[in-house]
Amino acid sequence: MAIRERALLGVLILATSMAVVTTIGIVAAILVESLRFFSIIDPSSFFFGTLWSPQIAIREDQAGAAGSFGFIPLLVGTLLITLISLAVAVPMGLAIAVYLSEFASSRTRGQIKPILEILAGIPTIVYGFFALVTLSPILRDLGAELGVEVAGESALAAGLVMGMMLIPFIASLSEDALFAVPDSLRHGAIGLGSTQLEATARVIIPASLPGIAAGILLASSRAIGETMIVVMAAGIAAHLTINPLEAVTTVTVQIVTLLIGDQEFDDPKTLAAFALGLSLFALTLVLNIIALHIVKRYRQSYE
Amino acid sequence: MSTHLQKRYRRQRWFVAVSRVTILLALLFLVGLIVSIVGRGWSGFFRGEVQITVALPETVLENSGKVRASVYKKLIHKALLTDFEQHGITDAGSLENIIGFQGALKLRQLVRKDPDSIGRTITTWLPAGKFADGYLKGDLSTQTLVELQVEPDLIRYFEILDRSNKGRMVFNWSFFTLGDSSQPDTAGIGGALAGSFYMLLLTFVLSFPTAILAAVYLELFAPKNRWFDLVEININNLAAVPSIIFGLLGLAVFINLMGVPRSTPLVGGMVLALMTLPTIVISARAAIKAVPETLLAGAMSLGATRMQGVFHHVLPAAMPGVLTGTIIGMAQALGETAPLILIGMVAFIHHIPAGPMEAATALPVQIYLWADNPLRGFAERSAAAIMVLLAFLMIMNISAVLLRKKLEVKW
Amino acid sequence: MVTIETRDASASARAETIISAQKVNVYYGDFQALKEVSIDIRPRQVTALIGPSGCGKSTFLRCLNRMNDLILNCRVVGKLLLNGEDIHRPGFDVVDLRTHVGMVFQKPNPFPKSIYDNVAYGPRIHKMANGRSELDGMVESSLRRAGLWDEVKDKLAGLGTELSGGQQQRLCIARAIAVEPKIILMDEPCSALDPVATGRIEELIFELRRDYTIVLVTHSMQQAARTSQRTAFFHLGELLEVGDTNDIFTKPRHERTEAYITGRYG
Known part of the structure; x- marks a missing residue:
């Protein structure tokens, strides 16, 4: 019996280690291929280069020499779209969370939460389709009406739709944070003659700010790593611009573009995707770790 | 009530109104998303069919197992031309727009299943071609067809099909059974x-x-x-x-x-x-x-x-x-x-x-x-x-x- | 607007009454928590509400600034007159009410802000101060009155939540005073504190009664005896007895009151 139990415990440990092995696998895979990339392409020209044009490198006779792998335009494009999406999702998500948690009756809450859950359950490919076939043409026509030129694949369209995708995410994380604030603080503020809004804005939101901030960080990490919306609605060509009406490209779009055909593992084009993956992983990991750390400490502080 | 307190209440009412509008916007977006997808996608589940009376002469269909689909297409188009004469239609452009390759495949399948029909004239429903499909599903109105510069005779023929109940819309089961294709009408999931x-x-x-x-x-x-x-x-x-x-x-x-x-x-x-x-x-x-x-x-x-x-x-x-x-x-x-x-x-x-x-x-x-x-x-x-x-x-x-x-x- | 019951209240008694409860009933859903409670509370006195747990004393206290509004399914029937005005009549403004009737809670609940911001919270939302220096003055005088000034004057920017339990509770009293209420409701303010801190709060309550009407819910008979002028004894949702504290503790009229204060149950 004891042997069987021991064997079973071994199986449990093995299963648990899968999660660790996965992380190690991810880090090792992208690190190894990235190092191979950086042995061909100078890291400083990657991280500080302002021109992204990997196509040239496929010419056989100058495989290592040519092709421009400047990361900056991709980073700027990614951050631009992320910022647009946060500009939509943070105020809207927060307003919904505050309304549901502090103002709405439980009946209203019961009616509205399913809507948010539906929005949260829609795959991003569907949002991407909507951005591509519905929102982009609308924005272009609207721009034409107003006399502004909006690119067919604009940062704005991708950012707006991504913002919509993030609303339920931010709303639900913020609501959790607001929920964690003890009622004694609400009563304290109300007891001093605050209106509901004053109690919320001056006491409850400040008290839940760490949780809300963590939610926003997690949302940014999601926006940065989101792929399908930008693949369908943002551009492929890398323009270094912060004009939301122009087409920009993102880190994830370029990973997809570089890897969609046949992949040769000695081609800097293929390897560049892993260098991009490494940057993406590092960026989102930092955001996630900070956010999850805040969430954990914040939860403890009210327990 | 003091004016300051009134102001504080006004601020609160504002906030509540703004958050309700926000929720409404999110809801509107969800509705817009669904409407945009269903409005575009519903017709993918249906296809048009045209009823046709086609002669299947023994001379061409001997050895029916090996006869190519293009032969059936010719038979279909011959039948269409006969029908045109009855209605005085002269120039309807490419007949593929009424019944195309899909129709020919279907006809061949029917004949193979029932070899006795060779030598007779049969009346059957066949999948509609590109424009007929769009017209029968309501995707393409007469006006859109005019804008697409389709032959006026073709449009007239579609109207005749409609009036004589020789065009219909059926559920497109093949959407679920076919694999990917380079042509939208034969592409399935x-x-x-x-x-x-x-x-x-x-x-x-x-x-x-x-x-x-x-x-x-x-x-x-x-x-x-x-x-x-x-x-x-x-x-x-x-x-x-x-x-x-x-x-x-x-x-x-x-x-x-x-x-x-x-x-x-x-x-x-x-x-x-x-x-x-x-x-x-x-x-x-x-x-x-x-x-x-x-x-x-x-x-x-x-x-x-x-x-x-x-x-x-x-x-x-x-x-x-x-x-x-x-x-x-x-x-x-x-x-x-x-x-x-x-x-x-x-x-x-x-x-x-x-x-x-x-x-x-x-x-x-x-x-x-x-x-x-x-x-x-x-x-x-x-x-x-x-x-x-x-x-x-x-x-x-x-x-x-x-x-x-x-x-x-x-x- | 002003409704004054004149039937059984003489003119002089009216002048001495700041809050008058008349046949107040409170229901939580189907459960009746208060039954026909009638009591007059006199200004600039400490009125202690005592009784075994679950007797309705806290429920009654929460009626006085309508904190019961925050509880789902809570229904109040009867008349509660504040300076002759029924605070439960439709259209009566609760926010305004709560600025006049402050509250100190069972567990100290300072906001997770600086000590200064905790005290300045009320004056700020009610726009009571013109300019920073006036606000500074209000914060200082409130903290002084709450007997906390000397302990915190050097760390006004420190978090209120980092003070000791007793200091937190005095901060909450200072926070309530800063709004300049006429009445302060205290819901077992010492139940979470050690005996030393409790002693300081009791001294404070004793001093504050000169300027404020205080309604104090307490578990401790000694506290009621030490700090209050009038005592009301609640039992199973009913107000059994109310009178001068001395009288209640020396010659209670009701046998249950006697049983309770002599410690036979509770």
């Missing part, structure tokens, strides 16, 4: 559905037991020390890693290093399993945590080992929560696209895969491919495929909710 099915099956088989065992270990056996704090942080972070990174992992490790065949549901299922693993672990841990400790203590007081107590009592009690989390994880996996693109599931595959080792595509990837296809008609297919995807997700989520309600034990 059959291959993508099969691919997604094999992949989800693999994802489930690989991730579900692993996740449960890991959750059991972490919740009930793992020592509480820094090392396991790290494992916990690792799992939480893994759940937040962008999905595309998992695609890179699959490409570099599974395909390049381990030699798992590219584009197959096998490699897709492996990647999605790793991706879903942390999600299921987290929800399974929560479900196990919700089971009161007294249950395990009770089992052990009766002489059960800790392991027996856990597997006989705690885990079954936690199962509803675990299953709910698993279904939600599976739903996420079903909608996942980006990592599958990287592992080659974007290849054009016409045939329907018969197993997880054959190259295949998946439903969301098929949506992506069609949405990107500039050919007229593919966006509609893409929207129709989205409707199917959303229907599956809805079924999964509703069953998760029902499961939770039905099996939930209140402690």
